[in-house]
Amino acid sequence: MRPYTVALAGNPNTGKSTLFNTLTGLRQHTGNWAGKTVVSAEGEFIHEDTAFRMIDLPGTYSLYSNSADEEVARDYIIFEQPDVTIVVLDATSLERNLNLALQVLEMTSRVVVCINLMDEAKKLGIRVDTDQIERQLGVPVVAVSARNKTGIDTLLDKVAEIASGSHVPKPVPVIYNDDIEKKIAQLEPLIRQTLGDRFPARWVALRLLDEDESLISSLRAKLHEQPATEQKEEIRYGRTACH
Numbered sequence: 001m002r003p004y005t006v007a008l009a010g011n012p013n014t015g016k017s018t019l020f021n022t023l024t025g026l027r028q029h030t031g032n033w034a035g036k037t038v039v040s041a042e043g044e045f046i047h048e049d050t051a052f053r054m055i056d057l058p059g060t061y062s063l064y065s066n067s068a069d070e071e072v073a074r075d076y077i078i079f080e081q082p083d084v085t086i087v088v089l090d091a092t093s094l095e096r097n098l099n100l101a102l103q104v105l106e107m108t109s110r111v112v113v114c115i116n117l118m119d120e121a122k123k124l125g126i127r128v129d130t131d132q133i134e135r136q137l138g139v140p141v142v143a144v145s146a147r148n149k150t151g152i153d154t155l156l157d158k159v160a161e162i163a164s165g166s167h168v169p170k171p172v173p174v175i176y177n178d179d180i181e182k183k184i185a186q187l188e189p190l191i192r193q194t195l196g197d198r199f200p201a202r203w204v205a206l207r208l209l210d211e212d213e214s215l216i217s218s219l220r221a222k223l224h225e226q227p228a229t230e231q232k233e234e235i236r237y238g239r240t241a242c243h
Contacts, residue, residue, distance in 0.1 A: 001051075003044065003051035003052055003053040004050065004051070004052050004053070004083040004084065004159075004160075004163040004164075005052075005053050005054075005055065005080070005082040005083050005084075006052050006053065006054045006055070006082060006083065006084045006085070006086060006159060006163070007054075007055050007057055007076060007077055007080075007082040007084070007085040007086070008020055008054055008055065008056045008057060008085075008086050008088065009057045009060075009073060009077070009085055009086065009087050009088070009100065009104055010059060010087060010088030010089065010097070010100065011059060011060070011061055011088075011089075011090065011093075011096070011097050011100055012059035012060075012061075013059070013090065014059070014088045014089060014090040014097065014116055014117070015088065015090070015116040015117050015146050015147065016056065016059060016088040016116075017056065017059075018116075018146040018147055019086075019088060019114070019116060019144070019146035020041065020043065020054060020056045022146050022149060022152065023043070023045045023054060023152070023156075024043025024044060024045050024054055025043075025045070027043050027044045027045065028041060028042060028043030028044075029041075029042060029043070030042075033072050036068050036071075036072055037068065038058055038068050038069055038072045039058075040055070040056075040072075041055075041056040042054065042055050042056070043056070047156040047157075047159070047160055048156075048157075048160060050160060050163075050164075052159070052163070055076065055082065057072065057073040057076055057077075058070075058072055058073050060073050060100065061099070061100065062099065062100060062103060063077070063100065063103045063104065063107070064210070064212070065212055065213075065214035065215065071214055071218070074107075074215075075218055077104065077107050077108060078107055078108075078199060078200075078203075079218070079222050081108070082108075082110070083110060083162070083163040084110050084111070084112060084159050084162045084163050085104055085108055085110060085111050085112075086111075086112050086113075086114050086155070086159065087100065087101045087104050087111060087112070087113050087114065088114045088116050089101060089113060089114065089115050089116065090116060090117050091115050091116065091117045091118050091120065091121035091126060091128050091143070092117060092120050092121050092124060092126060094115070094128070094133075101113055101137070102174055105137065105138075105139065105171040105174075106171075106173075106174065106200070106202065106203045106206065107200060107203050108200070109139070109168070109169050109170065109171050110162050110163075110169065111139045111140075111162075111169060111171065112139065112140045112141075112142060112155065112158045112159055112162060113133070113134075113137060113139060113140065113141045113142070114142055114144055114155055115128055115130065115133075115141065115142065115143045115144070116144055116145065116146050117145065117147075118143045118144060118145045118150070118151070119145040119147065119148055119150075128143055130142065130143050136172065137171060137172060138169060138170050138171040138172040139169040139171055140158040140161075140162070140167070140169065142154050142155045142158055173202075180209065183205070183209055184202060184205045184206065184209070187201075187204075187205035187208060187209070188201040188202060188205055191204050191205055191208075195219070195223070199219075204219075
């Protein structure tokens with residue numbers, strides 16, 4: 001049986017690399033993402049006799065197309081479709097960090113939110129209600145201190161449940177204003193007709209409404225069912241139909 005794949009996403013300075021090192025230890029290697037100067041890091045670990053392959057995505061504040069790091073992280077989640085994505089948040093800066101978590105949740109439901117640096121939060125007198133955040137997001141939320149190795153087993157239990165399919169999270173969708181929701185509703189059937197169910201139609205619709213040319217290029221590179229020019233024309237048609 002192949003190892004489950006786990007993507008590790010998060011803002012810079014959230015302790016993401018510390019968590020990666022804690023889990024993979026010496027069983028890791030680095031390189032570069034294909035066609036990019038962005039460094040890649042992969043590692044392996046075992047939990048409850050189950051093998052996992054972890055990919056440490058570049059630290060980013062968003063998953064739009066503002067930098068090579070963001071494109072690499074976005075493309076891995078949407079095209080490689082890891083079994084689980086762990087989104088690492090800083091317990092002392094939750095409001096800022098949750099922006100990335102919400103973006104990931106629009107791309108995939110197979111998510112565990114990992115609130116790290118709980119030791120720092122405790123020093124500052126910050127209390128984090130993980131149960132409430134879990135209810136608000138609709139996915140498992142686990143508090144850890146990667147540096148002190150606390151909460152790690154609970155985190156991995158949640159990852160294993162989602163990877164195996166024994167737990168299927170149902171993220172609470174972000175609802176936009178009426179005008180945007182109307183355009184999304186118009187676009188989604190066209191996207192499904194063009195791309196099938198391979199990618200989340202609602203997320204693709206949002207990116208097309210943002211006129212994300214980088215995503216269009218990435219989609220063209222990944223799809224082989226029909227000529228790339230025809231794919232782009234159909235995708236562009238869907239976007240134009242809603243203007």
